Each structure stands twice: as C-alpha cells, then as structure tokens.
Amino acid sequence: MATINDNYLKLKAGYLFPEIARRVNTFVEANPDADIIKLGIGDVTEPLPQACCQAMIKAVEDMGDRATFKGYGPEQGYGWLREKIVAHDFQARGCQVEASEIFISDGSKCDCGNILDIFGKNNTIAVTDPVYPVYVDTNVMAGHTGPAKDNGEYQGLVYLPINAENRFTAEIPRQPVDLIYLCFPNNPTGAVASKEHLQAWVDYARQHGSILLFDAAYEAFIADPAIPHSIYEIEGARDCAIEFRSFSKNAGFTGTRCAFTVVPKSLKGKAADGSDVPLHPLWNRRQSTKFNGVSYIVQRGAEAVYSEAGQAQVKELVRFYLDNAGIIRAQLTAAGIGVYGGVNAPYVWVKTPKGLSSWDFFDKLLHTCNVVGTPGSGFGAAGEGYFRLSAFNSREQVNEAMARITRAFSV
Amino acid sequence: MATINDNYLKLKAGYLFPEIARRVNTFVEANPDADIIKLGIGDVTEPLPQACCQAMIKAVEDMGDRATFKGYGPEQGYGWLREKIVAHDFQARGCQVEASEIFISDGSKCDCGNILDIFGKNNTIAVTDPVYPVYVDTNVMAGHTGPAKDNGEYQGLVYLPINAENRFTAEIPRQPVDLIYLCFPNNPTGAVASKEHLQAWVDYARQHGSILLFDAAYEAFIADPAIPHSIYEIEGARDCAIEFRSFSKNAGFTGTRCAFTVVPKSLKGKAADGSDVPLHPLWNRRQSTKFNGVSYIVQRGAEAVYSEAGQAQVKELVRFYLDNAGIIRAQLTAAGIGVYGGVNAPYVWVKTPKGLSSWDFFDKLLHTCNVVGTPGSGFGAAGEGYFRLSAFNSREQVNEAMARITRAFSV
Incomplete structure (x- = not known):
C-alpha cells in the first residue's frame, strides 16, 4: 500500500496569493467596470532586454x-x-x-x-x-x-x-x-x-x-x-x-x-x-x-x-523599476503614510495607516482605490500591520495608483 | 552544527558514464588519431524540427x-x-x-x-x-x-x-x-x-x-x-x-x-x-x-x-533513428552476435559474443573498432553479459561502426 508524505498535510490550505485572487475576483464580479491596478505579486512587466x-x-x-x-x-x-x-x-x-x-x-x-x-x-x-x-x-x-x-x-x-x-x-x-x-x-x-x-x-x-x-x-x-x-x-x-x-x-x-x-x-x-x-x-x-x-x-x-548592450539594458530596466519605487515612496509619504524599503529594492513596505490590519487595508485599497497589494500578515505574524507594494508596473499605472491612494488617504 | 543527508554517502562513487569517459579518454590519449564513433549515451544528434x-x-x-x-x-x-x-x-x-x-x-x-x-x-x-x-x-x-x-x-x-x-x-x-x-x-x-x-x-x-x-x-x-x-x-x-x-x-x-x-x-x-x-x-x-x-x-x-508540420518532422526524425537501429540489428545478426530491442526503441541490447563480460566487450570494441557503447552491467547486475548500443547518430557513422564490428567479430 503506497503511503504519502504526511508532512504535506501540515501545510495550511489558504495560501496568500490564492486568497488575494479570490477577493479581487469577488470585487471585479460586483464591479465589472473597475479599473484595477495590480501592485501585488513580484512579477516584472517590461519586455526582455533586446540583447x-x-x-x-x-x-x-x-x-x-x-x-x-x-x-x-x-x-x-x-x-x-x-x-x-x-x-x-x-x-x-x-x-x-x-x-x-x-x-x-x-x-x-x-x-x-x-x-x-x-x-x-x-x-x-x-x-x-x-x-x-x-x-x-x-x-x-x-x-x-x-x-x-x-x-x-x-x-x-x-x-x-x-x-x-x-x-x-x-x-x-x-x-x-x-x-x-x-x-x-x-x-x-x-x-x-x-x-x-x-x-x-x-x-x-x-x-x-x-x-x-x-x-x-x-x-x-x-x-x-x-x-x-x-x-x-x-x-x-x-x-x-x-x-x-x-x-x-x-x-x-x-x-x-x-x-x-x-x-x-x-x-x-x-x-x-x-x-x-x-x-x-x-x-x-x-x-x-x-x-x-x-x-x-x-x-x-x-x-x-x-x-555590453545587455548590461546597459539591464541597468535601464532596474532604474525604471527603482524610479517607480521612488514615486510610491514619495507619494505615500506625502499622504502621511509610513514607508520602508523601495530604495535598494523593488518592494515598498508600507505601515498601514490608522492602525488598520493588513487585510483591512487590503480591502480598503481594493474597494476605495481599486489598487491591489499584498497584506504583510501573509508573510508571517510579524508582518501584521504592514503591506507590500511592488514597483513592477508601468509608470502610468504607478502614477495613477498613487494619485488614487493620495486622494483617499491624505489627511 | 549543520548536518548533511547521510544517504548521499551510500551512493557508489563510480557512476557508469564517468567511468566510460575515463576509459575513452585514456584510449584517445594513447591513440590521438583514432576515429572514435560514439553509440553510447542516449543523446540525440539531429537538429530540432523546423516547426x-x-x-x-x-x-x-x-x-x-x-x-x-x-x-x-x-x-x-x-x-x-x-x-x-x-x-x-x-x-x-x-x-x-x-x-x-x-x-x-x-x-x-x-x-x-x-x-x-x-x-x-x-x-x-x-x-x-x-x-x-x-x-x-x-x-x-x-x-x-x-x-x-x-x-x-x-x-x-x-x-x-x-x-x-x-x-x-x-x-x-x-x-x-x-x-x-x-x-x-x-x-x-x-x-x-x-x-x-x-x-x-x-x-x-x-x-x-x-x-x-x-x-x-x-x-x-x-x-x-x-x-x-x-x-x-x-x-x-x-x-x-x-x-x-x-x-x-x-x-x-x-x-x-x-x-x-x-x-x-x-x-x-x-x-x-x-x-x-x-x-x-x-x-x-x-x-x-x-x-x-x-x-x-x-x-x-x-x-x-x-x-501538422511538427508531427511530420517528428515522424521523420523517429523513422531516421529507427532505421539506424534496424541497420545495427541486421549487421550484428549477420556477424553472429545476438541482439534484442531496436525494433520499437532506439536502443539495441546486445548479447556480448564469446561469453565476454560487459566491460571486456566495451574494451574490445573501443580498442579494436574504436566504437563506444555502454556496458550492460552498468545498469545492474543482471545486465552483465549485455551491451547497449544507441541508434542516435548519423547514418554514415552507424554504417561505419557496423562495418568495423563486422570485420572484427564475423566468424
């Protein structure tokens, strides 16, 4: 009788990204015209270097x-x-x-x-x-x-x-x-x-x-x-x-x-x-x-x-995403929201405003701004009260997302 | 103190293909002009289908x-x-x-x-x-x-x-x-x-x-x-x-x-x-x-x-290698050597002639015919007395290898 690796059964069923997808899908079904901007997962958006x-x-x-x-x-x-x-x-x-x-x-x-x-x-x-x-x-x-x-x-x-x-x-x-x-x-x-x-x-x-x-x-x-x-x-x-x-x-x-x-x-x-x-x-x-x-x-x-060409093209790609991160940092800071990271990394780690839990901030961003990020608590208990925004998107989308957040959260 | 997976230490050091490479290298060093034909490992030789x-x-x-x-x-x-x-x-x-x-x-x-x-x-x-x-x-x-x-x-x-x-x-x-x-x-x-x-x-x-x-x-x-x-x-x-x-x-x-x-x-x-x-x-x-x-x-x-094009090109590739296998089978049989496989597979499984061990046949083929194959005993104890020849090579090389073996082993 073939036995399984029982350790797999210890894994928690509700993995972070499927739960995000579920909440986004539910929102989109109820709001089919919403223009969702995703700053959630760490996937790049720009094409490969020509080299x-x-x-x-x-x-x-x-x-x-x-x-x-x-x-x-x-x-x-x-x-x-x-x-x-x-x-x-x-x-x-x-x-x-x-x-x-x-x-x-x-x-x-x-x-x-x-x-x-x-x-x-x-x-x-x-x-x-x-x-x-x-x-x-x-x-x-x-x-x-x-x-x-x-x-x-x-x-x-x-x-x-x-x-x-x-x-x-x-x-x-x-x-x-x-x-x-x-x-x-x-x-x-x-x-x-x-x-x-x-x-x-x-x-x-x-x-x-x-x-x-x-x-x-x-x-x-x-x-x-x-x-x-x-x-x-x-x-x-x-x-x-x-x-x-x-x-x-x-x-x-x-x-x-x-x-x-x-x-x-x-x-x-x-x-x-x-x-x-x-x-x-x-x-x-x-x-x-x-x-x-x-x-x-x-x-x-x-x-x-x-x-040589590849190095120049990679540098340009990295610069592009870092500039996105800089925009996210600057706009959130101006809106009175605490930010970490995003200077030497493509991720900005946001302190959720007004003591919101990570998932409450997720829901608020989704419903109010139609922006998707990643709840910090999904990365571990000590991530509660934080939120990850990724710099992987077009400049236009990043600017638009920040404009919406600024409108919604500015004091 | 980080411990290792001790099971790795049970693995036998002398893996089959490195030992083959060692013997081939030794032979080539001593005989730099030898025209070696490799019918050993199961790697293809023809280019990818154009599709x-x-x-x-x-x-x-x-x-x-x-x-x-x-x-x-x-x-x-x-x-x-x-x-x-x-x-x-x-x-x-x-x-x-x-x-x-x-x-x-x-x-x-x-x-x-x-x-x-x-x-x-x-x-x-x-x-x-x-x-x-x-x-x-x-x-x-x-x-x-x-x-x-x-x-x-x-x-x-x-x-x-x-x-x-x-x-x-x-x-x-x-x-x-x-x-x-x-x-x-x-x-x-x-x-x-x-x-x-x-x-x-x-x-x-x-x-x-x-x-x-x-x-x-x-x-x-x-x-x-x-x-x-x-x-x-x-x-x-x-x-x-x-x-x-x-x-x-x-x-x-x-x-x-x-x-x-x-x-x-x-x-x-x-x-x-x-x-x-x-x-x-x-x-x-x-x-x-x-x-x-x-x-x-x-x-x-x-x-x-x-x-449609891909299917036709793959069929042609497979037919090519199977025809190689057919040539190997026919030539060895004509030379009085027992063969199995090679009809619905790219591998011909050879009964070593004259009761030679797998490695003795390997050495004889290498030294007499400059042809490299794989000793059957390398695949397990019950492979002793057998030898694997692969059909993955050009028609010219397969024909030349078989001509050499026929000359060396025909009764």
Whole structure:
C-alpha cells in the first residue's frame, strides 16, 4: 500500500496569493467596470532586454542546424555562462568564487527548495518573520517542522522577527540554529543589510557550524555603493554560506527561467559519524541525478546579460523599476503614510495607516482605490500591520495608483 | 552544527558514464588519431524540427515586446500546451486524461526523482534489473534504501530481473511492493510491453494499493500498432499509475528541455491515519512551491510538435533513428552476435559474443573498432553479459561502426 508524505498535510490550505485572487475576483464580479491596478505579486512587466532576445534567436537557429545543434548540456550549466557570472558578479566585486562553484538552474525558488535535499533531517531552521513563504513551506514538506500553530507559525521552526524597530534586520539568535535563511535586498520588506550586519551573521555561522542560505535574487536593485551585493563580500562567508541568484528580476526572466546557486568548495556539513563532508560534491551529485541543466537557448539569453548592450539594458530596466519605487515612496509619504524599503529594492513596505490590519487595508485599497497589494500578515505574524507594494508596473499605472491612494488617504 | 543527508554517502562513487569517459579518454590519449564513433549515451544528434524552431523564434519575439511579454506562467504549464498534449497523446488513443492532470516540466529525469517528494518514507520500492540508474539513485538519496551490497545492489530495494528468458519484461512480484518503476519502451534493453503484460501490472497494483511509475519517454519509437503507448490505455490504470513523458527523444529536446508528467485525479495514497489522500493536489502543491514552470519560449516550441508540420518532422526524425537501429540489428545478426530491442526503441541490447563480460566487450570494441557503447552491467547486475548500443547518430557513422564490428567479430 503506497503511503504519502504526511508532512504535506501540515501545510495550511489558504495560501496568500490564492486568497488575494479570490477577493479581487469577488470585487471585479460586483464591479465589472473597475479599473484595477495590480501592485501585488513580484512579477516584472517590461519586455526582455533586446540583447537577450537576439542571443536567444541565434541560439534557436543553432538548434535547427545539425552542425551547431546542442543535445544534453552539462547539468551544472555551460562553462561560458558560469565563467561570465564569476567574472562579472563576483571577481569584479573582489569575491573569491570559481566557475565550478556556480550551478545554473531554472529558478531560485527551485534551488531554495531543492537545497534541503543535501541536508540532514535534524537541523534547526531559522527564518525571519515576515518571510518569503517558500522557505517555510519547503521545510514543512521536508518534515523539518511540527504542525502549524494557531498563529500560523510551525512548531520547530525558529522565527526571527524583523520590524521597524530593528530596521528589518533580524537579531542574531541566542540559541544555536543550523540553517538560516537570509534574503537581502529583502522580500517582502525591501530592507538591505550592511556589511557589519552580514559580518555578524557570518561570524555567528562560523562559530556554530551553521549554514547561511543567502537569497540575493534582488541584488541588482542595490543603489547604495556601501551595501554588499553578495554574501561572499564578507570575510569568512566561503566557509558558511550558499548564495542564490536569479535573472528573473534584473533581466526580467520570470517567464524565461534562469538562475544560479553558488556552493563554495570550502563549505562543509557534519555527517552522522561526526566527520566533515564538503557540500559541493553533494549538490553536484543532486543536480547531476535529479536535473538535466537549463535549456541551451535560455543559457545563451542569460549570457547576453553580461554583454555590453545587455548590461546597459539591464541597468535601464532596474532604474525604471527603482524610479517607480521612488514615486510610491514619495507619494505615500506625502499622504502621511509610513514607508520602508523601495530604495535598494523593488518592494515598498508600507505601515498601514490608522492602525488598520493588513487585510483591512487590503480591502480598503481594493474597494476605495481599486489598487491591489499584498497584506504583510501573509508573510508571517510579524508582518501584521504592514503591506507590500511592488514597483513592477508601468509608470502610468504607478502614477495613477498613487494619485488614487493620495486622494483617499491624505489627511 | 549543520548536518548533511547521510544517504548521499551510500551512493557508489563510480557512476557508469564517468567511468566510460575515463576509459575513452585514456584510449584517445594513447591513440590521438583514432576515429572514435560514439553509440553510447542516449543523446540525440539531429537538429530540432523546423516547426519548433519557428515557434520558439516567434516566442522570443513575444518576450521582446511589452504587449506580448510573458512573466511568471502557471507552474503546471500553459493551458494551450496541456490541452494539445491531452488531445493528441491521450484522447486520440482512447485514454481518459484531462488537461489539468498534465504537469509540464523541464525533464523526465527531474520528475522521476522529484515525484518521491510526495510519497512516504516507508514504501517498498521495486525496480527492474538492469534499470535506468536514476530510479535507484534518487531512492538512495531519499533514504529509501540501506547501504550498497558487494554486487552493487542496495539493501531494501526489490530488484526484478529482466533477461532474454522473460523477454525483458519482469515477472509480477510475489511479495507486496508499493512503488514500481516500469519503463517501456525500455531503457536500456529496448524491450516493449504488450497490453496483457501491462494489464497484469495494473491488476497487481490495484490489488495491492501500489503505484506504478510508468516512464514512457521513448513511446514515439513504438512502431508495432499492438503495443500501448500509454499506461492509460490499460483498464484501471487511472487508479494506480503516474506516467512520465518527454519531448527529448521524439523531437530532440535533450538540450531544449521539456517534458510532462500525468497524475490522474483518481489516484490515491495512504496517509499515516489510514485515510486515502488524492495524489494530484500533493503533486500540484509540490510543483507550485518548488518549481516555477517551464520557459514560455520552450513551451511554445513543444506546442509546435503538435502542429501538422511538427508531427511530420517528428515522424521523420523517429523513422531516421529507427532505421539506424534496424541497420545495427541486421549487421550484428549477420556477424553472429545476438541482439534484442531496436525494433520499437532506439536502443539495441546486445548479447556480448564469446561469453565476454560487459566491460571486456566495451574494451574490445573501443580498442579494436574504436566504437563506444555502454556496458550492460552498468545498469545492474543482471545486465552483465549485455551491451547497449544507441541508434542516435548519423547514418554514415552507424554504417561505419557496423562495418568495423563486422570485420572484427564475423566468424
């Protein structure tokens, strides 16, 4: 009799985005003429850089010609892409990362979940609260937690609250934790971490033998030159950190699918017999056995991000979204609403006005302004009283949304 | 202190294909002028169908234009692709499969491994011997086995021998097993299963509450109209089978990456409390949480496989490789070497002549004929004394390889 993975039954049914969709649909049915503006999910709206498109058309042509056709590629990704990544994203910033430590994948979300395959079942896991839900759900599915408590937290996970008081950077935990998810620039709060803050995490991790799972999917949005883009800018990080990167948000690859994960060869975990085991060969074995590499066509598109034209086009895209974020910040501030983030990140983290709950503010924005955002409480209990607005939309829509909010909320 | 997944340490280091590469490299270093012909790994050699290339170029253009740009797609795949698959691959063959039961993915290898996520840890797993190594290795990594024994088998797995005596179709086991991997047309033996044989498996699975994991990646090569292409052609299979399909071998997508998995809504597994839980929502949750869908560009390429031009081009590709297989069969037979498979499959399973071991035959072929194949023992203990030759190469290379073998081995 085949049995199921019972851990899946612990997952809460009402996931955030389906509930948002349900409320929006109900409103639209009752108000079919409403002009809804979505600043909710973190999906880009602008087209791919032309350099990427040109490279992918050339790659499709390669695939149609026997002389240049590509069958199975390396599961880890093509050398020409791994080398450009290393040179541009790491060595140019003074980070010691080798091409063989880069694993090309079809998404950071996939990698964030799949990375748990190589770790033991007995690790203590720490996440921030609020947090990107995938970190939590994949640990629930892997059996690393107990059941959900009434407040939505899962037993056995260590939650590190982030809020305005600690500038949305978690305090270093007092108890020992083994795997720690950090996301900077942060989803959902838009916060960034200083070099000193990251150094404190690296020092903690090295002292306790912990591994930092560092999600840098939004690093391209860092405008402040003092803020690190990679955890490997921090002394000692090669001994304690795995980094996740993506082409989704810098080059608009959310529908094209390419990302990468960095696993330094110096990184080790403990085996049951107490010996130290390098993690690089484990992840390499995981990817070789359960993955077949990213489409040649898509890898050629990602490579073009590093061309001169590609770099200029990506910079322009990022600037466009950051300017949107700046408009959101300025308009809300003028309307007397508190805002965080949105300076080095595409997310603005809004303090709900008049003490409204996250969902009450959601409903009010939807009904009064026909604007859709994301309730902060959907990212965790400590997100209550906050609200996420994303900068991914046209300038016209962002301006219109802000005009409506200003009219509705100005004091 | 972060711990590792100790199950990875059970994996045998010497994986088949690296060992082949090592021996080939050693030979080439000593014989730099040798003209090596590779009939080893199962990678296609002919270019993509033009219909697929045209569709992908159009899709890249879509991505470069704001009006037609696509961000995140459905994690399960686009409806237009799922519907074409259902109409063409299933309903046209009388199988009851709905579009919502199709999950588009980036590879069958990935799906075959990832599917274990939704099952319990206490299932008894059955594989054939010889077998596609991914089924075994992913179960080792998931902790479903004990350590490897001296003969290379893993403790706790149930091995079902397939050989010339049982026509490379395993006998239905006497003991209860919970998850059963079946691959038809078979990799590595090239064998196919009759409707009666598959009906016996479905009947067994329904009687024992087992799940069949049916790998049909090579179904396009079935030439005999009496052989089922899908497990869902078998009465009752919707209650006990998951099917894996791929565009890799029919349309040459090994480097383009697209596949799909069918999880019928009627399929159930047992929860710890003894209740029956449908598997479809579990796999849907797994994919939504740990996967972000296949590239829009690639899905458009896969869709073109179902166009009139695409169908004609795929048929021609398959015919080309099957003719290669026919040449291999005929030439080896004429040389007095026993062959199996290669009629409804791109693999010819060779009985090594003169009682040679699989690796001795490998070395002899390499050194005498400069031809590379795959030792049968690499697929499991019962593959000893066999050898896999693949039909994926140019006609010229196949003819040349066969001429060399005929000269070397003819009696």
